[in-house]
Amino acid sequence: MWLVSAMDMRHAVALDDVLREGALHCVYQPFVDVDTGTVLAFEALLRGPAGTGLQSPLALLDAARTTGRLADLERASLRASLRDAADMSQGRPVTLFVNLEPTTLTQRLDVVLEALAARAGHVQVVVEITERALAEDLAAVLTGAEQLRAAGCAIALDDVGVHPESLAFIPLLRPEVVKLDLKLLRTVKDPATVAVAGAVRAYAEQAGAEVVAEGIETPDDLTRALVLGATLGQGWLWSRGERRFPPSTFRPERFTARPIGAALRATPFELVGAGHRIRHAPKHLLVPLSKTLELMALHASVSPVLLAAFEHARFFRPATSRRFTTLAAHLPFVAALGVDITSEPAPGVRGGHLTADDPLSSEWTVVVLGAHTAAALIARDLGDTGTDADRQFAFAVTYDRALVTAAAHSMVGRLTRN
Numbered sequence: 001m002w003l004v005s006a007m008d009m010r011h012a013v014a015l016d017d018v019l020r021e022g023a024l025h026c027v028y029q030p031f032v033d034v035d036t037g038t039v040l041a042f043e044a045l046l047r048g049p050a051g052t053g054l055q056s057p058l059a060l061l062d063a064a065r066t067t068g069r070l071a072d073l074e075r076a077s078l079r080a081s082l083r084d085a086a087d088m089s090q091g092r093p094v095t096l097f098v099n100l101e102p103t104t105l106t107q108r109l110d111v112v113l114e115a116l117a118a119r120a121g122h123v124q125v126v127v128e129i130t131e132r133a134l135a136e137d138l139a140a141v142l143t144g145a146e147q148l149r150a151a152g153c154a155i156a157l158d159d160v161g162v163h164p165e166s167l168a169f170i171p172l173l174r175p176e177v178v179k180l181d182l183k184l185l186r187t188v189k190d191p192a193t194v195a196v197a198g199a200v201r202a203y204a205e206q207a208g209a210e211v212v213a214e215g216i217e218t219p220d221d222l223t224r225a226l227v228l229g230a231t232l233g234q235g236w237l238w239s240r241g242e243r244r245f246p247p248s249t250f251r252p253e254r255f256t257a258r259p260i261g262a263a264l265r266a267t268p269f270e271l272v273g274a275g276h277r278i279r280h281a282p283k284h285l286l287v288p289l290s291k292t293l294e295l296m297a298l299h300a301s302v303s304p305v306l307l308a309a310f311e312h313a314r315f316f317r318p319a320t321s322r323r324f325t326t327l328a329a330h331l332p333f334v335a336a337l338g339v340d341i342t343s344e345p346a347p348g349v350r351g352g353h354l355t356a357d358d359p360l361s362s363e364w365t366v367v368v369l370g371a372h373t374a375a376a377l378i379a380r381d382l383g384d385t386g387t388d389a390d391r392q393f394a395f396a397v398t399y400d401r402a403l404v405t406a407a408a409h410s411m412v413g414r415l416t417r418n
Contacts (some may be wrong), residue, residue, distance in 0.1 A: 014054055015063045019076050024060075026081045027241035030248065031097070031212065033234045034225055039097035039248040041126070041255065043234065044081035044240050070101060073106040078115035085245065086120035090119070093250040095124040096155060101262045102133030103140070106140035109147055116151050119166050126177060126255050127390060128156040134169040138333060139399060139415035142260075145173060149257040156212075161196040168305045168370045171405055176258060178204060182215030183276035188224045199302050199371030201229040206401065208241045210254060218397040260409050268309070268365040268407035269394075275398045276403065283364075284389040289377050289397060290366045294323060297368045298330055304370025305333040307411045308401060309354075309363055311381060313340035315388075337414060352415045358412060364393060369408045374401040 028042040038180035048054035054063060078098060085096045100112060116125060127148050132158075133141050145155050156177035157170065161184045170178065180199050186192045189328060202209050213225035225233050272278065281340030287381040290308075297306045306327055310316050316324075316336055328334040328348030336345050337352035339361050345351045354361045364379040398404060 002372075012394070013054075013059070014074070015069055017065055017071055018048055018054055018060075019069070022076075022080075024073075024076050024080050025243070026077070026084060026304075027243055027325065028084070028245060029234055029241040030246070031095075031232045031234055032238050034213070034222060034230050038243050039238075040232065040251050041097060041248070042085075042245060043086075043097040044077070044099070046077050046099070052177075052280065063103065064152060071104060071111045074101060074104045074108070075111045075115060079118075079415060080111065082115060082119045082123060082125075085123045088245045089122065092245075092247075093122045093124070093252070093253065094245055094248060095126065095250065097126045097128055099128045099158070102129060102136055102141070105129055105133060105144040106137050109144050113147065113151055116153065124250075124255060125152070125253050126156050128158045128177075128179070130167070131160055131162060131166040134166060135163075136175060136308045138169065142173060142409070142412055146246065146260055147257040152257055154255045154257045161193070164192060164196055165303050167196065167302055168286055168332045170371065171369050171374075171401075172202070172305065172408055174207060174258070174260060174405075175209060175260050176255060177210045177212060177232075179212040179214060179377045182213075184228060184237055184396060185213055185215050185221055185224050187360045188227055192214070195302060197228040202371055204229065204231075214324060258406075265413065266406075266410050267360045267363055267378065268367070268410055269363050269380045270359070271403060271406045271410065272378055272396050272398075273403070276398055276400070278394050278396055280392055283391045283393060286377065286393060286395060290364075291323075293366045293368050293375055293377060294327060296373065297327065297370075300368075300370055300373045302371040302373075303331050304368050304373045305335075306331055307335045307365075307367045307369075307408055308337070309360055309365045309411060310336060310338040310341070310359055310362055312338050313342070313345070316341065316345055324349050335411065335415060341380060349416060352363065352411070354414065358414070360411070365411070367404060367408045367411065369404055374404040375399050376404045376407050378407060 026044040030039040031041040047055040048060050054060050064070040154176035156181045157175040159181045160178050161181040184193050211230045212232045213230035215232045216233045217235045297304050324346045335350040339354050341351045341353050343351045362381045365377045379393040381394040383391050
């Protein structure tokens with residue numbers, strides 16, 4: 001115990017010195033349009049004092065986590081890169097990518113918003129988060145991303161392809177930029193890589209997102225990036241990172257924040273528009289539709305997420321629990337919401353407790369959303385009495401990706417209320 005404490009103290013003193021003396025700095029690596037060769041943006045890469053044990057960003061992050069100073073490190077890094085972007089660009093508009101640790105996004109976003117509020121008017125910012133953040137706390141990441149978008153920052157999702165199942169989260173986060181993991185560039189003929197690239201391409205075409213291929217070192221790598229569907233490239237072919245901002249072309253429309261908006265506050269049934277027919281049917285006729293969506297999720301080529309609202313915990317019966325346990329074992333994210341639903345109503349299932357006055361507590365909805373899959377049963381209890389099987393619902397079945405995505409957002413947004 002004493003040895004661990006002493007080690008922590010040495011980290012603390014070293015990191016304190018670095019933070020106090022302003023010894024942090026960033027180098028800047030360009031994003032290049034793979035079709036035209038035009039430099040469009042720069043990523044800030046953190047560095048510590050040269051020749052010390054804290055020179056690398058990994059060492060800095062490790063020391064910050066060990067000593068509980070991660071938010072302080074993030075603040076210093078943001079301030080340094082935003083100051084450089086303001087000064088080194090010599091007044092020219094510039095787009096800057098900054099990296100954010102998942103815990104800072106979900107627990108100390110105030111630090112980030114404070115730094116961003118002081119940025120120069122000619123600096124456009126894109127915030128990068130890693131794909132591992134999504135599985136750790138999906139609801140909090142979605143909420144944090146919306147706050148960043150409200151502050152004018154687009155979202156970039158980094159390391160996509162490290163865990164193929166994380167592809168299911170992309171339609172939920174709706175990043176404006178998707179960064180492919182650099183290993184994909186070395187395995188471009190691998191069927192798994194082709195599947196990842198295809199899923200990202202499908203999302204990018206639908207959402208108008210940019211796709212970045214990292215690790216481009218040679219002209220052959222650039223060709224591979226084109227095959228993967230990249231629109232932007234990063235790598236040593238152009239630069240290893242410099243303490244300056246070379247001339248670039250400012251294309252702000254390619255990195256504009258697109259907030260999710262009202263869907264996070266509505267209910268799925270409230271989102272059903274005039275273009276979707278509302279029908280009435282008893283519950284026993286809708287149950288097969290619900291189970292069919294569950295099977296669709298299980299058999300999808302790229303695993304989707306599955307979200308379900310059950311009105312009340314009493315409708316999450318033992319048979320439902322067994323099915324959802326199976327779903328959770330095979331899908332990247334499964335959630336069940338309802339009044340009195342516990343935090344884990346079945347093994348691996350994320351629970352979302354609803355209050356009795358939440359309008360969602362009178363809705364029965366099943367949403368399946370993934371890279372190639374979008375389907376939902378959206379129903380509202382009409383409040384009649386009688387046997388459970390004969391209860392009447394107003395309902396819509398939809399494969400409209402925009403509506404399915406909005407319904408998923410409205411449900412995920414409620415998972416923060418546990």
